[in-house]
Each structure stands twice: as structure tokens, then as C-alpha cells.
Amino acid sequence: MKNNELNSALANCVRFLAIDGVERANSGHPGMPMGMADVATILFREYLQFNPKDPKWLNRDRFVLSAGHGSMLIYALLYLTGYEDITIEDLKNFRQIHAKCAGHPEYGHLAGIETTTGPLGQGITNAVGMALAEKLLASRVGENLVNHKTYCIAGDGCLMEGISQEAISFAGHLGLNNLVLLWDNNSISIDGKTSVATSENMRLRFESCNWNVIEIDGHNFDEIRDALNKAQKSDKPIMISCKTTIGFGSPNKAGSEKCHGSPLGKDEIALVRQKLNWPYEAFEIPQELRNEWLAAGTKSNENYNKWQQEFSKSDSVKSEYLKRVLNKKLPNNFGEKIAEFKEKITAEKPKQATRKSSNVALEFLTAELPELIGGSADLTESVLTKTSSTKAVTTGNFSGSYIHYGVREHAMAAIMNGLSLHSNFIPYGGTFAVFSDYMKPAMRLSALMKQQVIYILTHDSIGLGEDGPTHQPIEHLAMLRGIPNFNTFRPADALETIECFEIALETKETPSGMFLTRQNLPFLSSSRKENICKFGGYIISDAQNPDVVIIASGSEVATAIETKEKLKSHNINARIVSMPCLDIFAKQSDTYKKQVLGDAKILKVVIEAGISQGWHQFIGHDGIFIGMDDFGASGKAEDLFKHFGITSDAACNKIVARIKQ
Ligand SMILES: Cc1ncc(C[n+]2csc(CCOP(=O)(O)OP(=O)(O)O)c2C)c(N)n1
Numbered sequence: 329m330k331n332n333e334l335n336s337a338l339a340n341c342v343r344f345l346a347i348d349g350v351e352r353a354n355s356g357h358p359g360m361p362m363g364m365a366d367v368a369t370i371l372f373r374e375y376l377q378f379n380p381k382d383p384k385w386l387n388r389d390r391f392v393l394s395a396g397h398g399s400m401l402i403y404a405l406l407y408l409t410g411y412e413d414i415t416i417e418d419l420k421n422f423r424q425i426h427a428k429c430a431g432h433p434e435y436g437h438l439a440g441i442e443t444t445t446g447p448l449g450q451g452i453t454n455a456v457g458m459a460l461a462e463k464l465l466a467s468r469v470g471e472n473l474v475n476h477k478t479y480c481i482a483g484d485g486c487l488m489e490g491i492s493q494e495a496i497s498f499a500g501h502l503g504l505n506n507l508v509l510l511w512d513n514n515s516i517s518i519d520g521k522t523s524v525a526t527s528e529n530m531r532l533r534f535e536s537c538n539w540n541v542i543e544i545d546g547h548n549f550d551e552i553r554d555a556l557n558k559a560q561k562s563d564k565p566i567m568i569s570c571k572t573t574i575g576f577g578s579p580n581k582a583g584s585e586k587c588h589g590s591p592l593g594k595d596e597i598a599l600v601r602q603k604l605n606w607p608y609e610a611f612e613i614p615q616e617l618r619n620e621w622l623a624a625g626t627k628s629n630e631n632y633n634k635w636q637q638e639f640s641k642s643d644s645v646k647s648e649y650l651k652r653v654l655n656k657k658l659p660n661n662f663g664e665k666i667a668e669f670k671e672k673i674t675a676e677k678p679k680q681a682t683r684k685s686s687n688v689a690l691e692f693l694t695a696e697l698p699e700l701i702g703g704s705a706d707l708t709e710s711v712l713t714k715t716s717s718t719k720a721v722t723t724g725n726f727s728g729s730y731i732h733y734g735v736r737e738h739a740m741a742a743i744m745n746g747l748s749l750h751s752n753f754i755p756y757g758g759t760f761a762v763f764s765d766y767m768k769p770a771m772r773l774s775a776l777m778k779q780q781v782i783y784i785l786t787h788d789s790i791g792l793g794e795d796g797p798t799h800q801p802i803e804h805l806a807m808l809r810g811i812p813n814f815n816t817f818r819p820a821d822a823l824e825t826i827e828c829f830e831i832a833l834e835t836k837e838t839p840s841g842m843f844l845t846r847q848n849l850p851f852l853s854s855s856r857k858e859n860i861c862k863f864g865g866y867i868i869s870d871a872q873n874p875d876v877v878i879i880a881s882g883s884e885v886a887t888a889i890e891t892k893e894k895l896k897s898h899n900i901n902a903r904i905v906s907m908p909c910l911d912i913f914a915k916q917s918d919t920y921k922k923q924v925l926g927d928a929k930i931l932k933v934v935i936e937a938g939i940s941q942g943w944h945q946f947i948g949h950d951g952i953f954i955g956m957d958d959f960g961a962s963g964k965a966e967d968l969f970k971h972f973g974i975t976s977d978a979a980c981n982k983i984v985a986r987i988k989q
Contacts, residue, residue: 335549338373338620339365340604341408341613343577345419346400347600348610351591353423356431359587360398363546363572364481364512370552371510372405373624375560377476379632380411380625383439386650386751387635388628389476390442390458394451395483395512396432397589403429406440408618409625413439416611435749435777443749444777447769449489452509453739455480456495457746459507459565463726464701465751469646472638476506477559483512484522487530491769494739499565500538501734503723507565508556509539513546514574520585534567546570577604653699653752656780656836665696667857670826677851678822682844682882683786685825687712690756693829694718694729697754701747703731704758704784705740710846711758711786737763741770741783748779754833758784760792761801761843764808774839775814781839782832788818788843789937789960790972791883796962801843805881806941808841809910818843818936819861819908820868820885823853827861828908845883847965852885852906864913867924871901876931876983879905879946884935887969890976891935891983898984910942921946933983937974952986954979 329337342365350356361368377389393402400422407414414428418438421427428438432446442458445451459478466474486492499507511530515522531541540562544551555568575587579599592600601607608614613621639647652659669692678685694700694715704713719728733740737759744755764771764785774781790800808816815838817828825844832840852868860866865879869889876895880888885906892902905924907913913921925932925946932947933954934940940953947953954974961968969975 332549334620335366335369335373337617339369340606341617341621342368342401342404343604344606344608345404345407345611345613347592347597349400349403349419349422349429351594351597352420352610354591355423356400356591357397357589358400358592359516359574360395360483360512361401361404362576362578362587363514363574364398364401364570365576366547366549367510367552367570367572368401368405368481370549370556371479372409373627374553375556376479377628377631379628380409380440382632383411383413385632385635386654387474387476390455390478390750392442392445392451392455392458392478392480393433394445394448394455394480394486396445396451398483399429399431399433402433402441406438408613408621410622411440420611443745444773447773448483448485449491450742450770450773452480452482452486452492453495453742453770454746454749455507455509456499456504456739457743458750459499459504460502460743461747461750461753462506463504464721464729464753467726468698469642469650473635473642473646477508478506479508479510481510481512484515484517484526487511488526491738491742494736495742496534496537496539498734498736498739498743501723502721503538504565505562508559509565509567511567511569512572513569514572516574516583516585516588518585518588530567530569538564540564540566541569542566543569544571546572547576579603649698656752658833659696662696666826666830670823673822673826674853674855679848679850680822681846681848682819682821682825683712683846685819685822686784686829686842686844687715688822689826689829691715693833697833698729699752699754701729701731701753701755702757703733703740703755705733705737705763706735707759708732710760711784713756713758713784731757733757737766738770741767741774744781745770745774745777745779748774748781749777754780754782756782756784758786760787760799761785761804762787762799764801764804764841768807771808771814771839771841772811775811778813778837779839780836783839783841784844785841786844787846788882789845790956790968791937791965792846793965793968794962797959800960801938802956802959803939803941805843805936805938809942813838815840815909815911816843817841817909818882820882820906821849821852823851824861824906824908827859830859831862831909831912843882847883849883850886852889861908862912863916863920864909864911865905865907865924867903868906869904871903874901874903874926874930875987876900876933877903877905877926878933878935878979879907879925880935881907881910882936884937884974887974887976887979888935891979894976894980895983898980900983900987902983914945931983931986933979935974935979937969937972952982954982
């Protein structure tokens with residue numbers, strides 16, 4: 329077979345596995361894999377560096393299918409190139425419950441999947457994070473060990489999503505020339521031609537963001553190869569616009585939305601088989617073609633072996649760093665160091681905003697843990713994420729560890745996922761808590777993909793004051809507590825803050841959100857060796873035979889303690905529970921919960937400057953919730969707490985009224 333003929337046949341292997349997989353599942357998206365099979369074939373056969381026998385090889389090229397609905401493309405490629413984790417049976421089980429081949433590729437279920445990219449626009453932004461991670465890691469351990477590319481296939485949908493603009497702009501600004509974006513430019517999405525909704529000039533869009541752009545026919549192997557060759561030496565991130573036909577090969581459905589998201593149907597499939605000269609049964613790949621594909625899976629072996637030799641020669645500091653971080657371990661002496669730090673905080677008893685406590689904690693942590701990569705979305709001075717040991721990353725210099733993400737929260741969160749996925753950097757990024765709304769889709773994916781990303785969310789309540797209700801988070805604690813596998817922390821003072829960071833650093837498969845105050849807070853913690861926040865909630869101030877248990881988080885713990893004092897003059901004994909992490913407390917044993925909250929008969933009260941959602945599981949229907957049920961207002965913090973009745977006087981009055989009624 330001539331080379332191009334062979335490439336066509338190999339691309340048809342991908343096409344028909346996609347067609348057959350979707351048909352058998354009776355659900356899925358055949359059009360995109362059929363359209364991009366030619367590009368993917370050249371990429372995987374001739375360029376992409378990977379080793380199916382060692383899918384986690386550090387220096388593999390990363391491949392992100394941002395158009396994740398076309399998942400059969402990646403499943404077919406992983407199968408064909410010899411990943412042992414996937415069999416033909418897995419392809420036949422596409423979209424069935426517990427199948428490795430999920431509807432959209434899910435991270436952590438199948439070797440070779442680099443990220444979960446169901447929500448359009450996330451994948452391309454994760455890819456930017458991975459390309460950035462590659463640069464950061466290369467500058468730390470050397471380009472002899474880390475020198476690969478990140479390839480990403482994105483569709484029209486990804487490029488219509490706003491997050492993609494943030495990602496493109498950021499990647500162009502930093503000059504990430506290791507990033508190759510393959511745009512599946514088929515001009516079709518679900519509603520039909522993309523011209524119903526978009527008409528921008530993509531070349532100008534990307535060029536204005538400092539990218540190189542090449543436009544090719546995505547079905548012409550020579551053009552694809554030529555473009556990928558140029559991409560190897562690009563001085564900027566590069567976008568290859570691949571003009572393709574969605575559903576390529578389907579006589580009646582190619583070029584139309586009819587093949588975007590539904591099976592082609594038996595009759596049409598028979599016609600595609602005829603048209604593409606594919607006489608084989610469903611899921612049948614002729615051995616000769618399979619062998620070619622398996623050979624593509626071994627083409628990086630020489631580079632892989634060289635890399636292993638290089639790694640074995642690398643200096644011990646670098647290889648120790650890699651071994652430790654790739655195994656998600658903290659340094660051996662970290663326990664002692666943090667214990668010393670906590671002792672110091674306990675002795676100093678600082679009265680400060682928890683955003684400041686977070687800054688002090690980060691000052692210590694960033695000096696100890698080079699895997700921490702900080703940053704903020706243009707709020708560094710407010711969220712206090714910069715520390716003296718974190719130099720800014722700049723265009724062309726990636727030795728620093730602080731990222732100026734610009735005013736791009738959505739991308740910041742998804743880039744942090746990419747940083748984490750690439751090689752276990754632990755990213756932390758800050759913005760105002762209220763703008764967690766802008767990051768929510770990526771925060772949810774951090775949790776779904778089990779990535780250790782730390783979100784620094786300051787200005788956590790009406791306590792931020794004059795900026796007013798647009799800036800005052802009300803429902804955000806509840807929103808983030810609602811995400812499975814996401815720990816939302818709201819520490820009450822400096823010691824709780826470092827304890828919450830310690831948990832975030834030890835919890836390797838769970839992202840964390842740190843809700844932190846703008847306003848100063850008293851120091852409330854007692855001296856302790858044990859990290860008490862790891863229970864999620866604990867008795868911070870007890871009483872004998874309590875009449876009421878008052879639970880609070882963050883700034884309201886001090887209010888609860890004041891309330892306790894005021895209740896004494898009414899002969900009411902109050903126990904105070906600090907609850908820095910409701911998610912973790914909810915997972916404690918019933919015995920522990922009862923020990924902390926007391927039995928069902930005792931009145932329970934929550935004080936938290938947010939909505940009540942989520943608290944009734946602990947306070948029952950008879951409990952009292954003192955918080956917010958409407959948006960905040962603009963004014964001085966003190967006036968706002970009074971106005972909304974979140975004060976010790978208001979709490980005391982309510983409790984007295986209930987107990988004495
Ligand atoms: C954030 C988000 N919004 C909507 C969807 C639903 N959706 C899946 S594919 C798609 C159209 C994508 O069009 P395109 O990228 O051109 O893919 P193609 O039609 O070429 O397969 C939409 C709207 C989604 N997955 N993510």
C-alpha cells in the first residue's frame with residue numbers, strides 16, 4: 329500500500345470503530361471522530377510521543393481531546409496503539425454503566441486519558457495548564473528530562489465558549505510554544521451550521537493573541553504532516569485550523585449536524601462501508617492494519633529508553649523531587665516543620681484577617697514545597713497569595729512559581745487543573761469568594777478528576793463591607809459544599825487556617841476551597857498538638873450540661889463565643905462548636921458527631937453569614953439559623969452584621985426567647 333493509501337485505511341480503522349461503537353451503544357457522537365480521523369492518524373502515527381506500556385511516562389506528549397463528545401476517537405486510538413487497559417470489549421461497552429469508555433472521557437478510569445473534557449472549553453484550557461506545567465517543570469528539572477508538547481483537539485464549540493478566549497490569550501501572552509491546538513474546523517455544531525451563531529475570523533483572533541496559525545485541509549495527509557512539522561519548531565503557541573467534513577464518508581449525513589450526536593443507523597453505515605471501501609464486520613480490524621497501529625504505539629520506544637537512561641543519570645535533588653511529587657508525597661520532615669510553625673502561631677496569637685493568616689501560612693508553605701504554584705486573578709494584593717519565595721512567572725522565564733493569571737478566573741481554575749494533571753504540581757489560586765461562580769465548572773472538574781487544587785477565596789461574607797452585594801458571597805459556601813469530593817474550609821483564626829492548609833495538602837485526591845475574611849478576627853484557638861480541624865468540627869468552648877449548642881464557622885465563631893458569654897446572665901449554658909469544614913464533619917462517625925453536637929434534645933443554633941442550605945442536617949427542623957436569606961448590602965461591615973442580625977446580641981435574644989418560651 330502506498331503511504332497515503334495506508335494512512336486512509338488506518339484512519340478508517342478509527343472511523344469505523346467510532347461508527348460501530350456509537351451504533352452499538354445507540355448513543356454518542358460519530359461525526360467528530362469521522363471528521364478528525366485523518367488528522368489524528370498522522371498525529372498518533374508520526375508525531376505524538378507516548379508509550380502504551382508506560383502511560384504515565386513523565387515526558388510523554390500530552391493529548392487532550394477538548395471536544396470530549398467525540399470520545400470514540402480517543403478510545404479507538406488508545407485501543408489501536410496497544411494500551412493494555414482497553415480491549416475491543418471495552419469499545420463494545422461504550423457508554424454502558426461502569427464501562428471504561430464513558431460517554432465523555434473520564435479521568436482516572438482508563439490509562440491514556442489525560443483529562444475529563446465533557447464541558448466544552450475546559451479541555452483546551454487544561455491543555456494550556458499542561459503546556460505551562462511542562463515549561464515550569466523543565467525549568468526545574470531540566471529540558472533533558474522534560475521537553476514535550478501538548479496537543480489539543482478542539483471543536484467549534486470549545487472555541488465559542490468564553491473560557492477559550494481567556495486560555496488563548498493567556499497562552500499567547502506567556503508564549504507557550506509547546507502547545508499545538510488542532511481546530512476541528514467543520515463549521516457544524518448541534519444547531520446546524522455554526523454561521524447561525526458565530527462569524528469571527530479565527531486567524532485574526534489567534535494571531536492577535538500572539539499565536540501562529542496554519543490553515544490546512546484536514547483530510548490531506550501531506551498538509552497535516554507539513555503543519556505538524558512546522559508546529560515542532562513554532563516560536564509561539566500554534567493553532568492548526570483543520571478544515572474537515574463532519575461525518576466524513578457518510579453519503580447522506582456528512583457535512584451536516586445529523587451525524588454530530590446520533591448513531592448513523594444501519595442503512596447509512598452500510599453506505600459508508602461501501603463508500604470507504606471497508607468490507608469488514610463491525611469492530612473488525614484487519615490484522616495487517618492493527619499491526620501498523622501497534623507499530624505506531626512503539627515508535628517512541630527509542631526516545632523512551634533514552635529518557636530512562638537520562639533519568640537514571642539525573643542529579644539526586646531533581647530525581648528525588650520527581651519521585652516524591654509524582655508519588656504525591658510530602659517531604660519527610662514536613663510534619664516536624666509544620667508542627668514548629670503551628671507552635672509559633674499559637675505563641676504569637678495573631679489577631680488578623682484569615683486572608684492574612686493564609687498569607688503567613690503560604691509564606692511558610694511555599695518555602696517548604698516547591699510543587700506549590702501560586703497565583704491570583706489580578707487580586708494579589710487583596711487575596712494575599714504572593715509570598716517572598718514565589719517569583720513571578722514571565723514570558724520566557726518559567727523558573728518562578730507565581731502566576732499572574734490576569735482577570736481570568738474561569739481559565740485560572742481550569743489551568744490549575746492542567747497544572748495538577750500534568751505532573752502533580754499543587755496549584756493554589758486566589759480571587760474573591762463571590763467569583764467562585766466564575767470558576768465553578770472547573771472546580772467541579774477538580775473534584776470529579778480528584779485533583780489537588782487549592783482555591784483561595786477571600787472576602788468571604790458581608791464582612792467585606794462597602795463593596796456591597798455584588799461582591800458579598802451568600803450562597804457560595806452552600807454551592808461549594810454541594811460539590812462531592814470538594815472540601816470547603818472556613819477557618820476561624822490563624823491556627824485553624826494553617827490546620828486547614830495542612831489538611832488540603834494531605835488530602836491528595838480532593839480539591840479545597842479556603843473561605844477567608846477581609847476583616848480582622850481574634851485568635852481563639854487553644855494550644856494543641858493535634859490538627860483538630862481534621863474532624864471538620866470540634867468543641868472550641870464547652871459548657872457543663874449545655875442548654876444550647878451553637879455551631880459557627882469562620883468569622884462567626886467569635887460571635888458565637890460572645891453569645892455564650894451573654895447567655896450566662898440568662899443562666900443559659902452554651903457549648904460552642906467551630907465547624908471549619910462541614911464536608912469533613914459530615915463524614916465523622918455518629919459517635920463523634922454526637923459527642924460534639926450533643927443529643928437530639930439540645931437546641932442547636934448555627935451562626936454563619938451565608939444561607940442556611942446544608943445546615944439542617946445538623947440542627948434539625950427545630951434549630952435556629954442565624955445567617956442570610958437575601959443578598960447583602962453596601963456599608964460598613966459592623967453595620968451590615970447589625971442590619972442582618974448576625975451579632976451576639978441578636979443571637980442571644982433569639983436563643984433566650986426560644987429557651988424561655
Ligand atoms: C459547556 C458545554 N455546553 C454545551 C455542551 C453540549 N454540546 C456538546 S457538543 C456541542 C456542540 C459542539 O460543536 P462542535 O464543537 O462543532 O462539535 P462537532 O459538531 O464538530 O462534533 C454542544 C453544544 C457541552 N458539552 N458543554
